[in-house]
Amino acid sequence: MHKVxxxxxxxxxxxxxxxxxxxxxxxxxxxxAGIIVFQIVQSLGGAVRNVAVVxxxxxxxxxxxxxxxxxxxxxxxxxxxxxxxxxxxLKDLVEAKQLNGLLIVTNDLVETGRAEYQAxxxxxxxxxxxxxxxxxxxxxxxxxxxxxxxxxxxxAQIRIALEQKKITHGRTVSENATQSFLTAYFMAILLFMAILLxxxxxxxxxxxxxxxxxxxxxxxxxxxxxLMLGKxxxxxxxxxFQFFIWAVSARVLLSLRGPIARALGAxxxxxxxxxxxxxxxxxxxVFIAFFLGGFLLYSAMFAAVxxxxxxxxxxxxxxxxxxxxxxxxxxxxxGLTNDPGSTFARTLSLVPxxxxxATPVRxxxxxxxxxxxxxxxxxxxxxxxxxxxxxxxxxxxxxxxxGKRPNLKELMRWVxx
Amino acid sequence: MSEPVVVDRVTKQFAGHxxxxxxxxxxxxxxxxxxxxxxxxxxxxxLRMIMDIYEPDSGSIRLFDQVGGGRTHSARIGYLPEERGLxxxxxxxxxxxxxxxxxxxxxxxxxxxALEWLERLGLSDWRLRKVSDLSKGMQQKVQFISTILHDPDxxxxxxxxxxxxPVNSQVLRDTVVDYRRHGKTVLFSTHIxxxxxKLCDRLCIIARGKKLIDGTLAEVKRxxxxxxxxxxxxxxxxxxxxxFKDQRLVAKIQDFGQQAELELAPGADxxxxxxxxxxxxxxxxxFELASPSLHKIFVDLVGPEAAxxxxxxxxxxxxxxxx
Numbered sequence: 001m002h003k004v005x006x007x008x009x010x011x012x013x014x015x016x017x018x019x020x021x022x023x024x025x026x027x028x029x030x031x032x033a034g035i036i037v038f039q040i041v042q043s044l045g046g047a048v049r050n051v052a053v054v055x056x057x058x059x060x061x062x063x064x065x066x067x068x069x070x071x072x073x074x075x076x077x078x079x080x081x082x083x084x085x086x087x088x089x090l091k092d093l094v095e096a097k098q099l100n101g102l103l104i105v106t107n108d109l110v111e112t113g114r115a116e117y118q119a120x121x122x123x124x125x126x127x128x129x130x131x132x133x134x135x136x137x138x139x140x141x142x143x144x145x146x147x148x149x150x151x152x153x154x155x156a157q158i159r160i161a162l163e164q165k166k167i168t169h170g171r172t173v174s175e176n177a178t179q180s181f182l183t184a185y186f187m188a189i190l191l192f193m194a195i196l197l198x199x200x201x202x203x204x205x206x207x208x209x210x211x212x213x214x215x216x217x218x219x220x221x222x223x224x225x226x227l228m229l230g231k232x233x234x235x236x237x238x239x240x241f242q243f244f245i246w247a248v249s250a251r252v253l254l255s256l257r258g259p260i261a262r263a264l265g266a267x268x269x270x271x272x273x274x275x276x277x278x279x280x281x282x283x284x285x286v287f288i289a290f291f292l293g294g295f296l297l298y299s300a301m302f303a304a305v306x307x308x309x310x311x312x313x314x315x316x317x318x319x320x321x322x323x324x325x326x327x328x329x330x331x332x333x334x335g336l337t338n339d340p341g342s343t344f345a346r347t348l349s350l351v352p353x354x355x356x357x358a359t360p361v362r363x364x365x366x367x368x369x370x371x372x373x374x375x376x377x378x379x380x381x382x383x384x385x386x387x388x389x390x391x392x393x394x395x396x397x398x399x400x401x402x403g404k405r406p407n408l409k410e411l412m413r414w415v416x417x
Numbered sequence: 418m419s420e421p422v423v424v425d426r427v428t429k430q431f432a433g434h435x436x437x438x439x440x441x442x443x444x445x446x447x448x449x450x451x452x453x454x455x456x457x458x459x460x461x462x463x464l465r466m467i468m469d470i471y472e473p474d475s476g477s478i479r480l481f482d483q484v485g486g487g488r489t490h491s492a493r494i495g496y497l498p499e500e501r502g503l504x505x506x507x508x509x510x511x512x513x514x515x516x517x518x519x520x521x522x523x524x525x526x527x528x529x530x531a532l533e534w535l536e537r538l539g540l541s542d543w544r545l546r547k548v549s550d551l552s553k554g555m556q557q558k559v560q561f562i563s564t565i566l567h568d569p570d571x572x573x574x575x576x577x578x579x580x581x582x583p584v585n586s587q588v589l590r591d592t593v594v595d596y597r598r599h600g601k602t603v604l605f606s607t608h609i610x611x612x613x614x615k616l617c618d619r620l621c622i623i624a625r626g627k628k629l630i631d632g633t634l635a636e637v638k639r640x641x642x643x644x645x646x647x648x649x650x651x652x653x654x655x656x657x658x659x660x661f662k663d664q665r666l667v668a669k670i671q672d673f674g675q676q677a678e679l680e681l682a683p684g685a686d687x688x689x690x691x692x693x694x695x696x697x698x699x700x701x702x703x704f705e706l707a708s709p710s711l712h713k714i715f716v717d718l719v720g721p722e723a724a725x726x727x728x729x730x731x732x733x734x735x736x737x738x739x740x
Contacts, residue, residue: 220496
């Protein structure tokens with residue numbers, strides 16, 4: 001076992017020493033920091049906006065609009081009487097950033113529900129808030145015209161707070177639909193990328209030993225199977241190390257949200273309440289188990305591909321069937337996340353080559369009975385043993401072969417030999 | 418005496434053609450053993466089978482008087498394959514330590530030994546550089562260190578001199594000789610007879626996967642040499658060509674123009690040839706009784722017109738000429 005350790009360590013150390021490892025190790029946290037900053041800036045977008053209300057109504061509706069806007073906390077509104085030059089001079093103020101925008105209200109507002117908002121920046125949140133505020137005001141004004149008591153109108157208008165909760169595996173979790181969709185989607189992409197990336201790493205490492213001919217010295221001291229296992233576990237350890245770096249930096253960045261928010265001029269308290277998907281420990285465990293399984297399954301195949309090729313070009317061609325197997329899961333991600341309980345999704349999670357991605361997605365989306373999860377795991381485990389056995393036989397013969405790439409018939413002979 | 422390598426009637430076939438055919442050889446401890454043969458004779462295949470890289474189709478291999486091939490005993494064997502290779506992107510020291518670990522040496526010991534050897538071959542300053550930064554000659558040295566770093570009892574070198582520059586060639590020769598002095602065993606293959614002649618205690622010549630002859634250098638020369646005469650001319654050759662064709666005197670000849678190597682016919686006397694040459698008016702610079710060079714024996718044995726031992730034997734009996 002000492003020899004296998006030596007192979008694992010070499011694989012790990014040499015990979016971690018490469019530029020690319022650190023580029024992606026740093027890129028992850030940078031991306032994450034970017035998401036945090038983006039969210040904070042977005043929350044800034046919801047801050048108080050200076051709005052001038054140009055009142056060209058005949059009934060003094062403008063004053064009521066100003067009052068309603070100011071009451072909403074999202075706006076600091078001021079009244080501007082309508083006039084020939086008023087709009088132009090207000091536009092100059094917007095241009096000079098002294099004003100966020102101007103709202104022009106006419107009698108149309110109450111009669112047909114029309115109004116005009118001009119601003120340099122038409123943010124979604126601002127528009128929604130304006131529409132909401134104006135809507136309530138117009139409903140109230142129109143009801144008043146029909147003689148309804150304003151107090152009754154006020155009493156009648158309440159805001160609905162729809163609390164969204166998700167039922168996962170018999171427990172109710174506070175999480176909304178978008179979040180669980182995103183979590184599942186993100187997980188699937190991550191699984192696909194990681195399996196492909198680190199699987200290809202195994203392949204190129206096998207190929208390197210073949211093309212440099214160092215394999216002959218190795219094969220005379222280490223059993224080919226030990227060598228293949230060492231490579232796979234070495235590359236696997238690198239991927240876990242990569243994930244570990246990402247997880248730790250994500251954790252650190254999360255705890256720094258307050259200071260970041262303050263630095264950006266936002267309210268730190270807002271940043272703390274920023275929504276993050278809730279990932280239960282069980283989901284994390286499923287993710288890790290299926291990543292491990294998928295990685296073992298695919299990297300064994302990639303090792304065999306590397307062993308049967310003599311150069312990069314050949315390997316690129318020979319890896320295609322393996323990549324396509326993985327692509328099937330990738331292309332099904334949307335279908336899986338949209339309807340994780342469908343027959344299609346259930347089938348994918350029971351096929352060994354698609355289960356590493358399909359099952360975690362279904363589990364996260366929350367529509368997978370326990371027995372199906374266990375069945376997927378068992379099928380995956382059996383497939384790993386079978387595929388590794390075949391791959392090891394191809395590897396054993398292939399690493400010492402040079403020249404023409406074997407055809408399917410020759411491969412079968414290698415496996416049977 | 419113990420025998421570090423015993424190959425017993427081993428056969429290996431590849432896609433229909435027989436690379437090694439019922440080959441047997443044994444290497445006793447503390448000697449330098451040469452496995453000689455033309456390209457494609459099966460030398461590399463034989464060494465690879467000894468090293469457990471190929472499995473023989475039939476026959477058996479015993480190392481250090483125990484069952485099991487090279488992989489089982491990898492801690493005691495240093496192997497330099499014909500096609501050299503190191504990890505180009507790894508640091509020199511790391512490569513050496515890893516390759517030693519793969520043979521079962523502990524990391525700590527491997528490190529110490531690697532540094533020792535790098536120092537000895539003048540590569541200390543390069544220990545933290547990438548292999549690809551080294552010149553070809555330096556890479557050869559590193560490869561060589563990796564072969565013997567774990568202080569093996571048996572060193573197996575496949576065409577060790579091919580591609581070596583003169584300096585490294587000398588380093589290798591010195592180390593091989595030094596190895597034998599310390600009671601270790603060296604088995605190497607080559608198709609260059611000069612190397613074999615200088616180094617080997619025992620040798621085995623193979624062609625087309627079959628053994629043609631083996632024994633000590635002296636034995637091989639005795640059995641397959643006959644008496645040889647080297648003749649060098651100084652100007653006129655007189656009637657020399659006529660005399661060389663006399664089958665009663667000369668069995669075989671290798672004519673180099675101004676010099677020729679003659680193998681005397683059985684029962685012929687070298688003095689008669691000398692007399693005949695002088696009488697014919699040839700001017701001689703040299704007339705020397707010699708034992709045949711290994712090169713000559715090798716060409717005789719494996720040359721196109723004498724590819725198998727059987728054919729050689731038949732011709733020797735007939736005393737047929739070699740025109």
